[in-house]
Amino acid sequence: MEQQTDLTSSGYAPVNNLSIYYEIYGEGKPLLLLHGTYMTIPLNFAKLIPQLARTRKVIAIEMQGHGRTADADRPYTYDSLADDAAGLLKYLDIDRADVLGYSLGGTVGLALTIRHPNLVNKLIVVSSVWQYDAWTQPVKDQLAFLATKAPEFLTNTPLKVEYDRIAPESEHWSSFVTKAAQFVSTPFDLGADNIKRITAPVLLIMGDNDGTDLKKVAELYSLLGGGISGDMAGLPKSELAILPAMTHVGLMGVADKLQALINPFLDKAQ
Numbered sequence: 001m002e003q004q005t006d007l008t009s010s011g012y013a014p015v016n017n018l019s020i021y022y023e024i025y026g027e028g029k030p031l032l033l034l035h036g037t038y039m040t041i042p043l044n045f046a047k048l049i050p051q052l053a054r055t056r057k058v059i060a061i062e063m064q065g066h067g068r069t070a071d072a073d074r075p076y077t078y079d080s081l082a083d084d085a086a087g088l089l090k091y092l093d094i095d096r097a098d099v100l101g102y103s104l105g106g107t108v109g110l111a112l113t114i115r116h117p118n119l120v121n122k123l124i125v126v127s128s129v130w131q132y133d134a135w136t137q138p139v140k141d142q143l144a145f146l147a148t149k150a151p152e153f154l155t156n157t158p159l160k161v162e163y164d165r166i167a168p169e170s171e172h173w174s175s176f177v178t179k180a181a182q183f184v185s186t187p188f189d190l191g192a193d194n195i196k197r198i199t200a201p202v203l204l205i206m207g208d209n210d211g212t213d214l215k216k217v218a219e220l221y222s223l224l225g226g227g228i229s230g231d232m233a234g235l236p237k238s239e240l241a242i243l244p245a246m247t248h249v250g251l252m253g254v255a256d257k258l259q260a261l262i263n264p265f266l267d268k269a270q
Contacts, residue, residue: 005050008057012068015087016080021068022061022088026053029121030097031266033060034085034105034112037184038159038177040067040166044102047255052262059097061088063108065176070168076183078190082111086119098266100124102252104184113202114194122270124203124262127210127251131189134216143185150181195223201237203265205258207246214242239265 005025012019023041031052035044041060052058063081065071074080085108089097098121101109106128113120129135135143146153151174154160159177164170202224206212217240221227225236241261243251251258 005053013088013091015084015091017074018064018069018072018084020061020063020084020088022059022092025049025058025060026056028056029266030089030094031056031058032085032089032097032099033058034099034101034108035060035063035066036103036105037180038066038154039102039104040162043158043162044105044252047253048258051255051259055263056098056266059088059092059094061085063105065172065180067162068166068168071172071176071179076179078107078111078188079115081108082115085112086116089119095119096121098122098124100126100262101128102126103128103248107190110190110195110198113198113200114190117199120200122201122203122266123198124205124265126205126258127207127212127248129212129216130195130220131216132187133189134213134220136211136213139211140185143181146181147178147185150177192223195220198224201239201265201268201270203238203261204240205243205251205261206241207243207248207251210246210248210251212248217242237270 008024008026010023012021033045035041040062045060049058049060062069064076064084096119099109099112106125109123109125110130113123154177160173163173204217204221206217218227221240224238226238226240228236243257
């Protein structure tokens with residue numbers, strides 16, 4: 001955590017039988033941050049929040065079972081996580097927000113935009129997929145491995161240290177990571193027709209070696225209106241950025257590069 005920015009407020013929102021933890025930084029137009037699997041606000045966004053909060057009201061949440069948000073007796077689904085995010089915005093009296101999601105959070109962001117289009121102004125998807133087959137085979141193999149070995153494999157990592165530090169029920173570590181690992185290893189598809197119906201501008205940010213199938217990334221961009229001849233048809237409202245020499249985990253460590261893409265996209269008139 002190289003940079004620090006002042007926390008404006010934090011709290012717990014009663015949403016869908018959960019008590020969702022959130023933090024707010026800065027002032028300006030609202031930007032909702034959605035983290036990746038097993039992550040917390042600081043683990044995922046510590047480098048990016050100070051950059052974004054210079055000009056925006058950044059709202060970061062910890063989703064069901066993650067960080068300071070206790071799990072509930074319900075399965076993980078992209079629809080339910082999206083509905084939780086929508087409920088959090090409504091609890092905060094935010095009628096419309098920009099949304100940035102990383103990995104799991106990117107898929108949740110897409111589901112949020114599909115299910116609650118009036119809540120999302122613009123969407124930024126970082127190193128994420130719209131269907132399970134959009135991960136490369138090695139990634140799917142690793143996800144399948146973690147579905148049965150997550151507690152043992154992830155115990156000696158910063159994820160476990162952070163969970164022990166802030167989780168309301170730290171003794172649930174094994175059940176949490178097993179449940180989360182099984183969820184993200186389960187095939188899913190948000191649906192091409194649903195993606196086509198998205199009207200909000202979407203910025204896709206991927207690494208050239210982040211584990212996403214670049215053919216599937218191109219397909220997603222095409223469904224969002226991209227991949228055309230801009231000289232003849234004009235530029236689409238959505239954008240695609242592929243960062244070179246970049247991995248899935250590495251993307252969240254290059255806050256300056258991300259901000260250089262994010263701010264112009266958010267500032268652009270619709």
